[in-house]
Amino acid sequence: MPPAPLSRSGKSRRTTDSPISYFIQKALETPGLISFAAGLVDEGSLPVEEVGAAVAGIVADPLTGRAALQYGSTQGLPELREQVLQLVCDADGVRPSDVNLTADDVCITTGSQQLLYLLGEVLFDPGDIVITEAPSYFVFHSLLQSHGAKVLTVPLDEHGMRMDALESLLERLRRSGDLARVKVIYTVDYFQNPTGLTLAVDRRAKLVELARQYSTNHRIIVLEDAAYRELRFTGADLPSVKRFDPKNEFVVYTSTFSKPCSPGLKTGYALMPPDVMAPLLHLKGSHDFGSGNLSQHVASRLIASGAYAKHAEHLRNVYRKKRDLMVQALETEFRDFPAARWTVPAGGFYVWLTFDGIDTGPDGPLVPAALEAGVLYVPGQFGHVFDDTDSVPNNECRLCFGVATEDQIPEGIRRLRKACAAISAGKREKVKASV
Amino acid sequence: MPPAPLSRSGKSRRTTDSPISYFIQKALETPGLISFAAGLVDEGSLPVEEVGAAVAGIVADPLTGRAALQYGSTQGLPELREQVLQLVCDADGVRPSDVNLTADDVCITTGSQQLLYLLGEVLFDPGDIVITEAPSYFVFHSLLQSHGAKVLTVPLDEHGMRMDALESLLERLRRSGDLARVKVIYTVDYFQNPTGLTLAVDRRAKLVELARQYSTNHRIIVLEDAAYRELRFTGADLPSVKRFDPKNEFVVYTSTFSKPCSPGLKTGYALMPPDVMAPLLHLKGSHDFGSGNLSQHVASRLIASGAYAKHAEHLRNVYRKKRDLMVQALETEFRDFPAARWTVPAGGFYVWLTFDGIDTGPDGPLVPAALEAGVLYVPGQFGHVFDDTDSVPNNECRLCFGVATEDQIPEGIRRLRKACAAISAGKREKVKASV
Numbered sequence: 001m002p003p004a005p006l007s008r009s010g011k012s013r014r015t016t017d018s019p020i021s022y023f024i025q026k027a028l029e030t031p032g033l034i035s036f037a038a039g040l041v042d043e044g045s046l047p048v049e050e051v052g053a054a055v056a057g058i059v060a061d062p063l064t065g066r067a068a069l070q071y072g073s074t075q076g077l078p079e080l081r082e083q084v085l086q087l088v089c090d091a092d093g094v095r096p097s098d099v100n101l102t103a104d105d106v107c108i109t110t111g112s113q114q115l116l117y118l119l120g121e122v123l124f125d126p127g128d129i130v131i132t133e134a135p136s137y138f139v140f141h142s143l144l145q146s147h148g149a150k151v152l153t154v155p156l157d158e159h160g161m162r163m164d165a166l167e168s169l170l171e172r173l174r175r176s177g178d179l180a181r182v183k184v185i186y187t188v189d190y191f192q193n194p195t196g197l198t199l200a201v202d203r204r205a206k207l208v209e210l211a212r213q214y215s216t217n218h219r220i221i222v223l224e225d226a227a228y229r230e231l232r233f234t235g236a237d238l239p240s241v242k243r244f245d246p247k248n249e250f251v252v253y254t255s256t257f258s259k260p261c262s263p264g265l266k267t268g269y270a271l272m273p274p275d276v277m278a279p280l281l282h283l284k285g286s287h288d289f290g291s292g293n294l295s296q297h298v299a300s301r302l303i304a305s306g307a308y309a310k311h312a313e314h315l316r317n318v319y320r321k322k323r324d325l326m327v328q329a330l331e332t333e334f335r336d337f338p339a340a341r342w343t344v345p346a347g348g349f350y351v352w353l354t355f356d357g358i359d360t361g362p363d364g365p366l367v368p369a370a371l372e373a374g375v376l377y378v379p380g381q382f383g384h385v386f387d388d389t390d391s392v393p394n395n396e397c398r399l400c401f402g403v404a405t406e407d408q409i410p411e412g413i414r415r416l417r418k419a420c421a422a423i424s425a426g427k428r429e430k431v432k433a434s435v
Numbered sequence: 436m437p438p439a440p441l442s443r444s445g446k447s448r449r450t451t452d453s454p455i456s457y458f459i460q461k462a463l464e465t466p467g468l469i470s471f472a473a474g475l476v477d478e479g480s481l482p483v484e485e486v487g488a489a490v491a492g493i494v495a496d497p498l499t500g501r502a503a504l505q506y507g508s509t510q511g512l513p514e515l516r517e518q519v520l521q522l523v524c525d526a527d528g529v530r531p532s533d534v535n536l537t538a539d540d541v542c543i544t545t546g547s548q549q550l551l552y553l554l555g556e557v558l559f560d561p562g563d564i565v566i567t568e569a570p571s572y573f574v575f576h577s578l579l580q581s582h583g584a585k586v587l588t589v590p591l592d593e594h595g596m597r598m599d600a601l602e603s604l605l606e607r608l609r610r611s612g613d614l615a616r617v618k619v620i621y622t623v624d625y626f627q628n629p630t631g632l633t634l635a636v637d638r639r640a641k642l643v644e645l646a647r648q649y650s651t652n653h654r655i656i657v658l659e660d661a662a663y664r665e666l667r668f669t670g671a672d673l674p675s676v677k678r679f680d681p682k683n684e685f686v687v688y689t690s691t692f693s694k695p696c697s698p699g700l701k702t703g704y705a706l707m708p709p710d711v712m713a714p715l716l717h718l719k720g721s722h723d724f725g726s727g728n729l730s731q732h733v734a735s736r737l738i739a740s741g742a743y744a745k746h747a748e749h750l751r752n753v754y755r756k757k758r759d760l761m762v763q764a765l766e767t768e769f770r771d772f773p774a775a776r777w778t779v780p781a782g783g784f785y786v787w788l789t790f791d792g793i794d795t796g797p798d799g800p801l802v803p804a805a806l807e808a809g810v811l812y813v814p815g816q817f818g819h820v821f822d823d824t825d826s827v828p829n830n831e832c833r834l835c836f837g838v839a840t841e842d843q844i845p846e847g848i849r850r851l852r853k854a855c856a857a858i859s860a861g862k863r864e865k866v867k868a869s870v
């Protein structure tokens with residue numbers, strides 16, 4: 001006799017498997033497949049020697065060795081918090097005091113993903129509203145589903161989230177009385193996952209201004225996910241959204257060592273207002289009372305020795321080359337295919353490919369045709385949420401050039417072109433057959 | 436003008452700072468203080484060389500180096516899951532197939548703390564009931580508070596959780612119709628934090644039997660927290676509670692590398708039924724989509740090389756010595772103090788000290804007297820929860836001999852004795868003054 005069934009929580013019942021798990025699984029199971037699906041980082045450039053040297057340095061002295069192997073604190077290693085603060089402020093061209101920040105406003109987390117989760121836990125009750133870009137980071141959407149938050153979206157153009165549309169949305173919510181449920185505006189503002197687009201500088205200032213303006217009875221937090229910021233390979237860095245929050249009131253800035261250094265450290269960080277920090281740390285105390293301490297010591301040592309900055313510079317070259325290869329391949333393969341358009345990201349590792357008239361969705365014809373040809377992408381649809389009124393576009397693909405090798409990139413795009421051709425031929429066949 | 440206030444979630448509003456944070460803070464601020472409060476591990480025996488060698492081995496080959504520095508999977512490193520399964524089954528004297536377990540039933544987490552949190556998230560809605568030992572692990576109580584779970588307790592005797600009392604409680608809940616809200620029975624069954632007590636073997640079988648028997652309409656999960664199991668320094672290992680769940684249906688077994696190896700790795704693990712695993716992994720996908728991968732590779736290599744087993748053996752000697760020092764000091768100092776009783780743990784690092792007629796609570800006289808004398812303990816009260824009817828004992832202390840050095844242990848106990856004397860003198864003064 002099977003045992004009685006589990007009685008799961010509401011939260012668990014709201015939480016489903018990530019739709020892209022299926023795609024990652026497919027990739028693992030299909031030998032020879034070129035995957036533009038997984039958001040993994042470039043394998044060959046992982047800082048193996050650097051991390052080896054950092055750990056060797058840490059264990060060379062029993063004192064530092066023991067400090068790294070003991071429990072750390074819930075908020076994270078003080079030195080690393082100082083370093084992270086300095087990194088972000090240097091990038092923004094300010095001193096910490098200019099923007100009312102100290103290392104007490106920094107928290108270290110198990111990747112930036114944990115920060116996204118924890119912040120949601122601090123703020124969201126089921127039914128609360130989160131405003132995101134359309135499309136946005138898939139896993140953030142899963143997390144909002146767990147929390148029972150309702151997602152409303154703002155479209156992007158080539159300058160990122162459209163502030164006019166955000167303003168209209170907020171105004172509409174104000175009028176309908178729903179503003180009280182709006183907790184967060186989420187932006188992946190550097191080389192967005194999934195589109196590769198970046199928020200323009202004037203919109204950054206405007207975003208904080210709108211959050212402030214609509215924070216009438218309660219505060220609306222801007223959650224700035226800068227995961228890819230340090231992987232810019234063209235043009236000058238832009239100030240963070242956080243830079244426009246000089247009193248440290250409205251913006252939570254989060255980033256990670258996963259992308260510009262190593263995901264194996266699974267170490268992220270965030271800068272936030274003190275009244276967000278306190279409840280977040282209380283929750284983190286229950287989650288784990290501190291993320292991996294050894295990894296934090298490694299990250300700290302990599303920064304202190306200069307290896308971190310040097311490696312990030314190296315990665316910028318690695319990913320620029322890969323971006324170029326992908327964009328060139330798209331130009332070569334899809335030149336005679338007017339239905340295809342794609343973004344050219346200035347950093348990060350995502351190209352967003354849009355087709356007129358091809359269904360790229362998980363149940364459409366392109367997924368099987370691409371698998372047949374030996375290439376995998378993530379259907380753009382997964383970056384969208386179905387809200388009350390709209391249907392979501394089903395003609396977009398996320399192409400990640402993070403993990404595919406330089407040889408695989410042009411070949412993968414060729415295969416994708418072949419898959420498109422196969423579908424078009426199939427369509428012509430169908431048309432012919434029905435004539 | 437200050438910004439509008441945050442509007443926090445119900446969960447966040449339920450979550451307060453851990454009461455022992457204050458004590459840890461006090462310890463850090465008071466120079467010369469001997470702390471029996473913090474549950475940290477022995478500093479001098481941390482496996483600095485071993486971890487150094489493991490990382491050197493990992494980075495020596497670019498392939499293994501890259502694998503450790505890339506993202507891992509949500510469930511955790513397959514090799515490590517195999518190893519952990521084997522460790523637990525070896526300790527229980529069974530083959531995995533005897534107890535219906537494979538590596539698919541193992542999950543790696545950010546310390547065992549994260550497992551406790553995640554399992555709570557899978558199962559608890561506010562108002563659900565969790566049965567724990569009285570007293571129990573402080574941080575588990577905080578976590579239950581976050582989840583809004585209601586705690587009901589079962590007393591301990593020298594053989595651990597009393598099964599007769601558990602059975603009466605379950606029966607009472609059945610009669611009152613509240614059984615439907617009972618989700619978990621939690622036991623720290625080896626050298627419990629905070630009492631040092633261990634669950635006797637016949638009670639282990641009975642515990643599973645009771646869970647099964649009362650799982651009429653839904654399953655009641657036994658959460659076995661075996662964090663200290665590998666730190667046994669007297670007597671033979673006992674089979675786990677999980678051992679008595681041969682179909683892998685009722686018991687979630689969790690343990691950690693923090694105690695028998697290094698907390699800096701912050702790597703824990705759990706064995707659980709498949710229908711608990713699936714929703715737990717969905718949630719973990721939102722939390723972090725996988726714990727630190729480098730740490731998992733380190734743990735795996737330490738096990739594979741035999742360094743782990745050797746180090747755990749070494750730690751058993753370290754902690755046995757410390758336990759002996761503490762118990763001897765208690766005998767020496769409190770011989771003439773009949774009001775004091777203490778447990779003699781067979782493993783782990785906690786001694787539970789009970790005084791007749793001395794208020795050990797955070798607002799009682801012993802805390803300041805002990806601080807004055809230069810020693811700190813955790814008031815036992817924090818291990819208890821106030822439920823509907825009862826008041827909690829305020830005459831107990833948790834003494835941790837984990838982090839205090841061998842020199843500090845006897846000196847700390849001397850200071851505690853001095854503090855007790857000071858209070859007694861104070862009491863006599865008061866009596867005299869009021870005569």
Ligand SMILES: Cc1ncc(COP(=O)(O)O)c(C=O)c1O
Nearest residue numbers: 111112113137193227256258268
């Ligand atoms: C936009 C964005 N934010 C956050 C993360 C989380 O990464 P990590 O938790 O490794 O820092 C990712 C990873 O893919 C991401 O793309």
Ligand SMILES: Cc1ncc(COP(=O)(O)O)c(C=O)c1O
Nearest residue numbers: 546547548572628662691693703
């Ligand atoms: C009983 C018990 N369970 C779980 C934990 C969590 O430890 P970790 O998350 O480091 O594995 C502790 C730590 O003190 C503990 O005492």
